[in-house]
Amino acid sequence: MTSSADVEPPKVALVTGASRFLGGYLVTRLAQNPAIDRVIAVDTQSPTKDMLRRMGRAEFVLADIRNPLIGKVIRNMDVDTVVHASTVTKAPKSGSRTAMKDMNVLGAMQLFAVCQKAPSVRRVVLRSSSAVYGSSAKDPAKFTEEMSARRRPTGAFARDMIEIEGYLRGLARRRSDISTTILRLAPTVGNRLPGSVSAYLTSPLVPTVLGRDARLQLLHEEDALSALERATMAGPPGAVNVAGDGIVMMSQAVRRAGGLAVPMPYGLFRTAGHALMGSVMKSFTKEELDYFHFGCGLDTTRMRAELGFEPRWTTKDALDDFARSIRLSRIVKTEWVDRAESMVLSALGERTEAR
Incomplete structure (x- = not known):
């Protein structure tokens, strides 16, 4: 097997999802590398002025990867390396599950067809994402x-990623001269890359599943970016898990983030959790709730x-770095605890009466 050290770096790299953290900062790093002749940033919306400034010599193209324009860009600019980082984890606010799948799966199909x-x-x-493995009580360590x-x-995102990975493997079979690397990133934490774990642990009162203590393995946002850069420069073929060493139990994570865990039966996790966390709990997908349950x-x-x-x-x-960055050190007020206890007991009472 060819080692990553033997692989030549790209000459012309194209990155999708350039208006977001991972895509935008990856473009920034690649543009600072003198070994790369040209860097092309692509997205359906323009990056912020600050991000465009950071991108330096990179060229931004406003384009949808579902549009034939992306094919012209790749062909006319002799792109040799394509980094696909524009998949969305949730449906757009004004969209639907159909719109999400169209953006993710159809977009990837079109992009890989152009690459072929x-x-x-x-x-x-x-x-x-590690979401392709799911989260259940039957999982291995x-x-x-x-x-x-x-x-x-x-979950919709996990199903999309499984399908997209399949299309990329198909590309590898049809074009054996193309090296395809799949980075399965663990859930990320950081103050610049919004993620479900970060949002969950930001709440002063954190609903947890009674009788369970999920095993979390996380990835710092800077490590996610560095791993993506490494794969762009010299990624090996096939899938690669990317995560920080060690695990943290959910109960430990809540304490380290400065919050207070409020255990409750899983049947009440979303409803009572919504009362504690508000709209944040409502925004979590089924796969994210499963992760909080099992890890x-x-x-x-x-x-x-x-x-x-x-x-790193x-x-x-x-x-811990995430907790420090957003100053999560807080005093959990007694009235918050009383309110949480009251809500959970009330929900349990209503559940018992319903039976």
């Missing part, structure tokens, strides 16, 4: 890249051996 037809393309990197979900994930562990042997990447932050360090 473009003779200049020799590497494609996909920013995927750690998922390796060869494993699949014990139960088929019910997910990843084997990262391939990350070190084949990607040649060593995270452990899971615990990433969590």
